[in-house]
Amino acid sequence: MKVSIERSALLSAIQNVQRAVSNKTTIPVLSGIKIAAEKEALKMTATDLETGIETSLPTHVDNEQVAKIMEEGAIVLSARYLSEIVRKLPHSTVELEVKQNYLTVIRSGTSEFNLHGLHAEEFPRLPQVSGNQMFSIPSIVLKDMIRQTVPAVSTEEIRPVLTGVVASLKDGHLRFVATDSHRLAQREVVVEAPAALSFSNVIIPGKSLSELGRLLPDNDALVDVVIAENQILFKFAQTQFYSRLIDGQYPDTSRIIPTAFKTSIRVGTKLLLEAVERAALIARDNDNNVVRLNIKSNQLEISSNSPDVGKASEMLSPAQFGGEELLIAFNAKYLIDALRVVEGEDTTVEFTGSMSPFLIKQPDNAGYLHLILPVRIY
Missing domain, CATH: 3.70.10.10 (Proliferating Cell Nuclear Antigen)
Incomplete structure (x- = not known):
C-alpha cells in the first residue's frame, strides 16, 4: 500500500473512527485503525466489537485531488500512535507506505516515522446491516434527540436495558425514551419513513449514541438509519456508524408520565x-x-x-x-x-x-x- 493525502483530511478521519477504538482490550488488533487504500478512496475503520465506525476519504472532493492512491492495499496501525504522529507532522501532505512485514513508513516533509502494523485480515469485519426497516432524519434533529435523552440513561449494569435509549416509530413519529428509574427523558419528532414502517423496543446503547452525537454534523443533511435484528446503522456524509442493539424488553414508561x-x-x-x-x-x-x-x-x-x-x-x-x-x-x-x-x-x-x-x-x-x-x- 502506498498513498499520499492531505494531513488535515487524514487527521479528521482518524479522529472520527478513533471513537470506536477499544481502550481496554487484550486483542491487539482492536486497539488499531484499519487503513485500506482502494481505487478511488482511502477507507479507515475502527471497532470495539460493540460499536464500529468506517469513514471513506475520496481521492477527489469538488474536483480537487486530496489523496493519491499509488498502490492499493491495507494495514492496521496503532490508533494512539497514528493519531499523535499525524497531529504533529510538519507538512500539509502525508505519505503512507507499507513495506515488508507490515512495517509502515509515514513521511511528511523531512520527517519520517516507522510504525509496526498488523495484517489487515486480522481485523474484524463490520456487520453487513441491511433490511427494509430504514428511515431518514436530519442530522441536527437526531443530534438534538440524543442530547436530550442520553443524560437520563442508567450507568448501572444491573439492568442492562436501562443503559440504552429505546427507539420506536409509528405513523412517521420517531420517539426516543431513556430512564435510570429516577428520571425519564423523552423526545419525539416526525421523520421521513415509509407509511407502513413501524417498530418498537429498539434499544440503542447510550454510550454508542453519545459517540454518534459527537460525530454528527450541525446541519440539515439527512442521516439514513437502518435497523436489523441486532444491529443499527447510521449513514451520513462519508461515514457509517454501526452499533449492537441491547437485547431485552424495555419497561413500559408511558404509565408513569x-x-x-x-x-x-x-x-x-x-x-x-x-x-x-x-x-x-x-x-x-x-x-x-x-x-x-x-x-x-x-x-x-x-x-x-x-x-x-x-x-x-x-x-x-x-x-x-x-x-x-x-x-x-x-x-x-x-x-x-x-x-x-x-x-x-x-x-x-x-x-x-x-x-x-x-x-x-x-x-x-x-x-x-x-x-x-x-x-x-x-
Missing part, C-alpha cells in the same frame, strides 16, 4: 438553571444532592441545606403560576441535566404533588419532556 397536574409554573430557563446550580453548591455534600423548591403564588424559593456546610436560599419570580402552592425536594443534578438541554428561553414545570413525579417541558416543543422523581424529606 402524569396526564394531569395540580401546580404549574413557567420560568426563564437560564434563571432557574443558574439558581439550582447555586443551590447545588451546598447540596452536593449531602446524600442525594437534595434541593428544595417552595412554590407560592408570586415567588419560588430554591434552597438547600447541609448540616456540615451551611445553607443556601434564593427567590425567583415565575412568569406564570397556576394551581396549588407546593413544597418539593429533588436531586439537583437531575434538574440541572434536564434544564441544560431545554432549547427555549422559558421552561414549564408541572407538579401533581410533593411526592409525585414532576415534568419539565418546553412551551414551544410538545415533543420534549423530562420527568423527575422527588426525594422524601420528612
Whole structure:
C-alpha cells in the first residue's frame, strides 16, 4: 500500500473512527485503525466489537485531488500512535507506505516515522446491516434527540436495558425514551419513513449514541438509519456508524408520565438553571444532592441545606403560576441535566404533588419532556 493525502483530511478521519477504538482490550488488533487504500478512496475503520465506525476519504472532493492512491492495499496501525504522529507532522501532505512485514513508513516533509502494523485480515469485519426497516432524519434533529435523552440513561449494569435509549416509530413519529428509574427523558419528532414502517423496543446503547452525537454534523443533511435484528446503522456524509442493539424488553414508561397536574409554573430557563446550580453548591455534600423548591403564588424559593456546610436560599419570580402552592425536594443534578438541554428561553414545570413525579417541558416543543422523581424529606 502506498498513498499520499492531505494531513488535515487524514487527521479528521482518524479522529472520527478513533471513537470506536477499544481502550481496554487484550486483542491487539482492536486497539488499531484499519487503513485500506482502494481505487478511488482511502477507507479507515475502527471497532470495539460493540460499536464500529468506517469513514471513506475520496481521492477527489469538488474536483480537487486530496489523496493519491499509488498502490492499493491495507494495514492496521496503532490508533494512539497514528493519531499523535499525524497531529504533529510538519507538512500539509502525508505519505503512507507499507513495506515488508507490515512495517509502515509515514513521511511528511523531512520527517519520517516507522510504525509496526498488523495484517489487515486480522481485523474484524463490520456487520453487513441491511433490511427494509430504514428511515431518514436530519442530522441536527437526531443530534438534538440524543442530547436530550442520553443524560437520563442508567450507568448501572444491573439492568442492562436501562443503559440504552429505546427507539420506536409509528405513523412517521420517531420517539426516543431513556430512564435510570429516577428520571425519564423523552423526545419525539416526525421523520421521513415509509407509511407502513413501524417498530418498537429498539434499544440503542447510550454510550454508542453519545459517540454518534459527537460525530454528527450541525446541519440539515439527512442521516439514513437502518435497523436489523441486532444491529443499527447510521449513514451520513462519508461515514457509517454501526452499533449492537441491547437485547431485552424495555419497561413500559408511558404509565408513569402524569396526564394531569395540580401546580404549574413557567420560568426563564437560564434563571432557574443558574439558581439550582447555586443551590447545588451546598447540596452536593449531602446524600442525594437534595434541593428544595417552595412554590407560592408570586415567588419560588430554591434552597438547600447541609448540616456540615451551611445553607443556601434564593427567590425567583415565575412568569406564570397556576394551581396549588407546593413544597418539593429533588436531586439537583437531575434538574440541572434536564434544564441544560431545554432549547427555549422559558421552561414549564408541572407538579401533581410533593411526592409525585414532576415534568419539565418546553412551551414551544410538545415533543420534549423530562420527568423527575422527588426525594422524601420528612
